Amino acid sequence: MNTKIRWLREKMKLLDLQGMIISNPVNIRYLTGIVAEGVLLITRKENIFLTDGRYVEEVNQILTIDDGIIVYEFKDFSIDEYENFFLFCENVGFEENYVTYATYKEYMHKYKINNLQETEQIIEKQRMIKDEEEIEKITKACEITDNCFAHLREFIKVGQTEKEIALEIEKYFKMNGADGLSFESIVASGKNSSKPHAVPTDKKLELGDVLTIDFGCKYKGYCSDMTRTVFVGYIPEEVKTIYDLVLKNEEQTLDELKEGANVKLLSRMVENDFKLNGYDLIHSLGHGVGLEIHEYPYLNTKNDFCLKDNMVVTDEPGIYIPGKFGVRIEDTVLITKSGCINLTKSDKNYIIVDKVET
């Protein structure tokens, strides 16, 4: 049995669960490596992946004997046989934050479970702590992202549209070893950059534009996330002060990120410094990164939570001046006992693209 399923069985014992139904494909991938439609049943004596015919060959190629997972097809069982999976199980866990109400009722009837019990995202919470293999994959995703940014610094020119740059990012990732995007890239120029979640438009880059690029890729399922705010042609004086303030806070946060750091206090620190200067922190300071682009832990002022060794989180303060421009700077970092390792290594000094020669 692999380490992750062994962990889950230990956890289930503590929660007095004799079985568990895992339906969230991200959690299934985390526990087994399987990327396929289906459901993972942790029963008293077996770990079973139930899937349909299309996936059997692929799934069996991924699994090794050490995984200790048996693959069956849905059609191997009649409706009446489902109740045998959790026979003599008093409490069976399910993922109440993933499973719909309709599926919950279906599970109740099909498996004939006495007590289908909520499990409060135990797997999502365990996913916060990354193992060596996961860290390697995230590190690689961050490396490809850095390389893509180096490419963009040369590629970006006045007159290109935000959409064209977004497409170039996607192309770069797909042609350079990534699975694809970890989320739809944000490429926001000029006053569009004042919207934290701007969608790329047909707006063309103009001299003097602030350009925010928030992007990342997936490598073997694992995500990266980075934002750089660059200048088109030259740096408008009015932006410099805000850029400096955002960068100062991003770097001060990096200095504080380590095992034991309280994310509420970290967020408050940035919030206060922004306020002192007349600005607000209007979104979270960061979030966990892994198989999903946004996952536990969330770094904001509402979350009284301390970081642990081997968590991977973003650090992404930003300031937005409505109708004018915005500045956000973001890195993905690995938390360690003594500090953090910045996995996205691209330059954060003023960057001018398509520079005007003076």
Added chain:
Amino acid sequence: MNTKIRWLREKMKLLDLQGMIISNPVNIRYLTGIVAEGVLLITRKENIFLTDGRYVEEVNQILTIDDGIIVYEFKDFSIDEYENFFLFCENVGFEENYVTYATYKEYMHKYKINNLQETEQIIEKQRMIKDEEEIEKITKACEITDNCFAHLREFIKVGQTEKEIALEIEKYFKMNGADGLSFESIVASGKNSSKPHAVPTDKKLELGDVLTIDFGCKYKGYCSDMTRTVFVGYIPEEVKTIYDLVLKNEEQTLDELKEGANVKLLSRMVENDFKLNGYDLIHSLGHGVGLEIHEYPYLNTKNDFCLKDNMVVTDEPGIYIPGKFGVRIEDTVLITKSGCINLTKSDKNYIIVDKVET
């Protein structure tokens, strides 16, 4: 109040529902045009869209006074005030196939509803029948898809990878008026084409390859879906018979598609003709298309259902020879009383790309 919400209120009356909570963003977009996070509450006297601050401006720009929808921010209400929304409502509907078990419980507590009632996808089922505006949008999405295919016929060359072609499709859509892809394109060449759901790889196109391209875009939220199987350089003789058989069945199905046609019988007809020739129909014959790429109705042998005027569905038979090649041909069509209108108009005769001159 707009037509769609008026329809919903009539339907609710029939089901003895005094209120309804709509959480599925696709259903919210269908009923209101709103594209934003939030929840739509149909109460005794009001239609309320609850959202967060980020979206208020955008949502108010979309809505007109005729919609009769009031927009509030979540923070406008204290926890205690939520119970006022459905005061004196005996039965309140919710979307049991969208809402998670955890959210179901949250709704119960927050709104203090006596009877939170399942609604069996009434909105999804109503979405099957398209109105004039919806048909216009789907028609436009299909037109852009046809234009993209015309572009691909010139663009595709021996030596390109499947991924490169997939990226070109995405670029074409984004640069030519579409919102983006309606799903990740399938570009499968040579023996990869024998997998119905192949993902584009780094495999390069070779002379003699069969090339299946299954793709579509969104236009103002509405999807198109088309597949063409083309030949690289020349047509291998062994593929012709199968191509002819698939095309014959695709066209015979087109002839039968109209109001009143039974989708089980249509699917059986194709299945039987394939069997007579020694092949199987291993996936559905088609599916509804609208705000989602796959929606009601589903055209397969298990669904004893008759089509209606103004439904939009695909017709997509395919034959797959494991380890060798596959052929699928697909159109998106509008069902009418007397027949169907094919919205994807690209050529279905043998198409050779990067033709070898002989």
